[in-house]
Amino acid sequence: MRKSLARVVTAVTTTSVSFALLATPAFADTEVPAPENHGPKNVIYMIGDGMGYQHVVNTNVYQSGQSRYQTQTNQDGTVQQVNGAAVQEFEETFDLVGLQTTPHGGTDYSPSEAWSNFDWANHGVTDSAAAGTAMATGVKTTNGTLGLHPTTGEHLTNMSEVAAETGRSAGVISSVQYNHATPAAFAVSNASRNNYLEIGKDMIDADYLDVVMGAGHPEWNDNGEQRSNPNYNHISKNDLDRLRHGQTDWDYGETVDDFEAWANGEDLPEKAFGLAQAATTLQQNRENSGTNEVAGDPFNTNVPDLPIMTAGALNVLDQNDEGFSLMIEGGAIDWTGHANQTVRNIEETEDFFNSVDTVIDWVNENSSWDETLVIVTADHETGYLWGDEEGFHPITGNAGETPNVGWYSGDHTNHLVPFFVRGAGAQDIMSTATMEDPVRGNYLDNVDPINTIFEAWEQTQQPAEGDIQIEAEVESFDPNGNGNTEDGALTLSVTPGTAQLENARNAGDRLRLHGTLPEIKVTDTRADAAGWAVSGQSSDLTTGRSTLTANYLGWQPFVMDSANGAAPGTEVTGKLRDGEGLAVPQTLGSADAETRFGSTSLAADLKLEVPVDTQEGTYQGGLSLSLFPLD
Numbered sequence: 001m002r003k004s005l006a007r008v009v010t011a012v013t014t015t016s017v018s019f020a021l022l023a024t025p026a027f028a029d030t031e032v033p034a035p036e037n038h039g040p041k042n043v044i045y046m047i048g049d050g051m052g053y054q055h056v057v058n059t060n061v062y063q064s065g066q067s068r069y070q071t072q073t074n075q076d077g078t079v080q081q082v083n084g085a086a087v088q089e090f091e092e093t094f095d096l097v098g099l100q101t102t103p104h105g106g107t108d109y110s111p112s113e114a115w116s117n118f119d120w121a122n123h124g125v126t127d128s129a130a131a132g133t134a135m136a137t138g139v140k141t142t143n144g145t146l147g148l149h150p151t152t153g154e155h156l157t158n159m160s161e162v163a164a165e166t167g168r169s170a171g172v173i174s175s176v177q178y179n180h181a182t183p184a185a186f187a188v189s190n191a192s193r194n195n196y197l198e199i200g201k202d203m204i205d206a207d208y209l210d211v212v213m214g215a216g217h218p219e220w221n222d223n224g225e226q227r228s229n230p231n232y233n234h235i236s237k238n239d240l241d242r243l244r245h246g247q248t249d250w251d252y253g254e255t256v257d258d259f260e261a262w263a264n265g266e267d268l269p270e271k272a273f274g275l276a277q278a279a280t281t282l283q284q285n286r287e288n289s290g291t292n293e294v295a296g297d298p299f300n301t302n303v304p305d306l307p308i309m310t311a312g313a314l315n316v317l318d319q320n321d322e323g324f325s326l327m328i329e330g331g332a333i334d335w336t337g338h339a340n341q342t343v344r345n346i347e348e349t350e351d352f353f354n355s356v357d358t359v360i361d362w363v364n365e366n367s368s369w370d371e372t373l374v375i376v377t378a379d380h381e382t383g384y385l386w387g388d389e390e391g392f393h394p395i396t397g398n399a400g401e402t403p404n405v406g407w408y409s410g411d412h413t414n415h416l417v418p419f420f421v422r423g424a425g426a427q428d429i430m431s432t433a434t435m436e437d438p439v440r441g442n443y444l445d446n447v448d449p450i451n452t453i454f455e456a457w458e459q460t461q462q463p464a465e466g467d468i469q470i471e472a473e474v475e476s477f478d479p480n481g482n483g484n485t486e487d488g489a490l491t492l493s494v495t496p497g498t499a500q501l502e503n504a505r506n507a508g509d510r511l512r513l514h515g516t517l518p519e520i521k522v523t524d525t526r527a528d529a530a531g532w533a534v535s536g537q538s539s540d541l542t543t544g545r546s547t548l549t550a551n552y553l554g555w556q557p558f559v560m561d562s563a564n565g566a567a568p569g570t571e572v573t574g575k576l577r578d579g580e581g582l583a584v585p586q587t588l589g590s591a592d593a594e595t596r597f598g599s600t601s602l603a604a605d606l607k608l609e610v611p612v613d614t615q616e617g618t619y620q621g622g623l624s625l626s627l628f629p630l631d
Contacts, residue, residue: 039456
């Protein structure tokens with residue numbers, strides 16, 4: 001569960017920019033409107049759970065008789081990739097690199113070990129909870145854990161929450177239970193991925209989610225049959241009743257007609273919760289007739305396929321002019337890997353590929369690749385699928401026939417998985433693929449894509465709403481970067497770090513939290529000057545759609561180090577003690593003509609006083625600093 005506000009609140013200082021002012025700069029300190037969102041307007045993160053390179057090969061060989069990404073072992077024992085022709089449209093039009101999936105505490109991917117020892121990949125592997133958390137939050141965690149820091153246990157902000165913080169809509173859909181590990185990682189946090197009822201309730205109550213779709217219906221089995229005795233393992237009777245009877249802000253649907261109406265753009269709601277009439281998976285877990293031929297077992301007709309869910313989700317989310325994030329999971333690919341089901345693996349992978357085609361069509365018809373980013377990848381590989389002889393041998397077969405394959409595990413493996421990307425910001429993500437594999441080429445880590453997206457969405461680097469935009473025109477420049485110019489210089493630098501407020505105490509009608517700013521250093525080497533002053537102002541602190549205004553945040557400035565006696569600013573109290581807080585510029589430190597020269601280190605003890613009825617969560621904001629020369 002997410003930690004309560006009484007325990008942890010986080011404020012973030014904008015530490016990535018140093019502001020340099022020379023003797024006679026033009027300096028603007030007026031408040032300006034918050035900048036528009038940068039980066040991709042829409043992010044569509046498509047995850048074939050358990051889908052390694054060989055799962056793509058298996059389906060491609062069935063469809064065409066050949067595939068890219070095949071491997072062969074040479075006489076000297078080395079392995080090489082033998083590329084065929086593209087089969088899927090995204091293989092032809094997307095960029096491709098490898099993706100490392102190692103969890104916190106797992107075994108780092110080793111190219112030399114992975115391709116010299118066939119058994120190596122069976123050790124140190126991730127699960128879907130840890131992998132989903134890394135992909136959704138940019139922070140690795142331990143297996144079985146959803147959205148929590150691996151050592152502190154703090155809630156990690158996920159893609160859906162960040163999308164909402166930037167005015168976007170957000171959704172998660174899956175071909176397995178709606179609150180299974182991967183969709184849950186993009187939605188909420190929990191100490192255990194198996195706490196389905198808690199996770200499900202949190203997803204229903206999350207005000208930053210606008211679309212949730214998946215299986216997990218208590219009243220239906222996996223053969224399209226209604227149960228006489230419901231199984232409330234994944235959603236409680238109370239939560240299902242709340243959805244059905246309009247006691248939430250969701251529009252609820254469960255029939256094929258409901259999903260198809262959303263896919264056709266009919267009577268679109270602002271928020272859509274679709275619970276398909278299947279217990280665990282849309283199709284994979286249906287009864288097996290015993291055939292080993294694709295399409296040998298009739299599909300259930302009472303559930304939608306993943307492309308229909310995808311189209312409906314896109315239609316609902318696209319109603320927001322600010323954009324959206326959407327996680328689409330082909331979740332049952334993983335289930336076929338655990339069960340070593342060759343035919344069902346093709347069925348589920350084809351369903352996922354058809355969903356990718358739906359997304360491509362939507363971008364071409366309703367958006368553009370200049371504003372939408374699409375990622376097609378996996379969270380890990382499952383089943384160790386390869387050729388029918390153990391080792392790195394190709395999968396063989398003819399089009400329309402079940403390929404000749406071997407399954408060499410019933411679990412996850414530590415091999416690289418494919419990472420396809422196209423659209424707005426794709427090259428920024430590709431630039432993070434700096435590691436090299438002798439067979440698959442360059443690869444990146446599973447935290448890199450979302451961290452690149454977060455940076456593009458300017459969550460840490462640019463002024464947030466309420467910050468002061470700082471501009472400086474420098475009349476001369478020191479190419480050596482040492483601060484020494486002919487006339488001297490005045491510079492401001494901030495030690496990288498986070499100002500984390502914690503250790504709360506109750507005080508009547510409020511909570512008190514404390515923290516310390518990172519070190520701020522002013523260096524003045526000007527020959528003659530009247531002094532300087534540093535001012536700070538905070539944005540509001542938000543989590544999801546809940547806000548603590550900046551006038552609740554105050555500080556007690558102090559001088560950490562000064563050779564000449566610079567002065568700290570005065571204490572600033574927050575709203576609950578009738579203060580203005582840091583919603584307006586406040587002085588952090590100052591120096592006159594005699595005390596200014598040399599380097600001065602400043603910091604402040606932060607004090608946040610919060611009404612006790614404030615919604616729990618990890619609140620974040622930005623603190624901007626302005627350096628004023630006094631001449």
